Amino acid sequence: MNGKLVRDRVILEEAAIAELYSTSYYGRPRDGKLELTLTEAAYLLGRERISISLDKKPLNFKEFVKTASNLMEKFELKYIVYKDLRERGYYVQPSVTDFRLYPRGGHPGKTPAEYFVRVVSEREPLPLTDIMRHLETAKNVRKQIILAIVDEEGDITFYDAKKTDMEGKMREVKTNGIKEEAALLGDRVIIWDPELAHALHHGSFFGTLLHEKMLQLSLVESAYLLKKKVIKIVDGKSGKVLSFKKFAEKATRIEPIFDGKYRTYEGLRDKGQVVKTGFKFGSHFRTYEQIDSIEKLTHSKYLVHAIPGDHIFALQELSRAIRLAQSVRKRMIFAYTTDKKVQYVDIGRTKL
Known part of the structure; x- marks a missing residue:
């Protein structure tokens, strides 16, 4: 079949429509013929299902790939990535990202696609804005996003990416009505009052x-409690109230x-999450x-890292963070601020 x-x-x-599209959903019928993308054509050529010519000259697999x-x-x-997904038994078609992927047991005309797949090289910088744009595109058509990262040896690691709201269940800061001074000493704040220390820590x-x-507080914890008017902070050197x-x-x-970390900390606490340092992770x-x-x-449940809105991921760095999070049974969340609102994106390894 040429x-x-x-x-x-x-x-x-036209004969290819019945043989390749109607049974296996390769390509798209158009004007009585079957139109294949280059990835579909390469896959079928490699399996010797079709032959391909350019200007009446036959192309072997090497010539076609070049x-x-x-x-x-x-x-x-x-x-x-296309070859890998097809050999796993998935139906794959081109999309506005790179591919759209149908669920197992589904196919075009029977079920909607479940995922948009974005293909990325391990050496390729990945801007946060690109991820969020793809998430928005997927959301508009009720799809999920999969990042297919191809390393230098041709191995593929799949990551799912999604927005999350990070809702927790602990809204109230429990102080039993106590309000006391705290002192800024070096790079941390100390609360001396034993009742307030006990209430804040245990409550x-x-x-x-x-x-x-x-009670020793971190800088972000101190700023949060100061803004909520739970404590007053005195500079340990000058004695002035800050x-x-x-x-x-x-x-x-x-x-x-500090500013990025504080915005993230405040957003998480206001949503009812209890937030502690993730330094060990x-x-x-x-x-x-x-x-x-x-x-x-x-x-x-989560590790959270604050990043700027214009952050560009180095994929080895991203892989390292996600691998560590999953090794301790946590999800990796990246938090960034846009229009004064903290947004959260959850990225983790997934199996297809």
């Missing part, structure tokens, strides 16, 4: 008890990324949806 390479498509005669690589950006990567899991009479603005300025000098925070007792601490 096809002709015309621009970036391979065109086959030609297709000049016609389609990232052809080699897309072919690797809402703020800070670390150095002993039962003294406004939220002054405290934030000092915190930013201590930690240049290589991220900014770990979060708990609910804590009933400090003594019976539940498993934290």
Whole structure:
């Protein structure tokens, strides 16, 4: 069955519709002929289901791949992913991302596609804005996004990406009506009052008890409690009471990324999450949806890392963060601020 390479498509005669489309859903019928994308054509040529000619000259597989690589950006990567998905038994068709993928047991005309698949090289920088644009496209047509990352050896790792709201179940900061001064000492804040220290730590899991009479708070925890008017903060050097603005300025000098971390921390706390440092896991925070007792601490569900809205992922860095999160049974969340609102994107490895 011979096809002709015309621009970036391979065109086959009408008989191919019954043999290739009606049974296996390759290509698209158009004007009484079957039109294949370059990836579909390469797959079928490699399986010796079709032959392909250009200007009446037959092309072998090597010649076709070289030609297709000049016609389609990232052809080699897309072919690797297309071939993998087809050999897993999926029906795959082109889409506004790279491919749309049908659920097992489904096919075009029977069920809607379930996923949009975006193909990316491990060496390719991946802007957060690209991920969010694809998520928005998928959302508009009720699809999910899969990132197919192809490494230098041609192996594929699949990641699912989705927006999440990060709703928790702990809204109220429990202080038993106590309001006391706290002191900024170096890069942390100390609450001296034992009752407030106990209430904040045991009631809402703020800070670390150095002993039962003294609570140590991180900069983001301190800023949150200051903004909520739960505590007053006094500069340990000058003895002056600090406004939220002054405290934030000092915190930013201590930690240049304080603003992004604080926005993320505040957003998570306001949504009812209990937020603690994620330093041991290589991220900014770990979060708990609910804590009933400090003594019976539940498993934290998420690792959260604050990034700027214009962040560009290095894929090895992304892979490392996700692998670590999943090795400790957590989901990896990236938080960023847009229009003064914190947004959360959940990226994790998935199996197809």
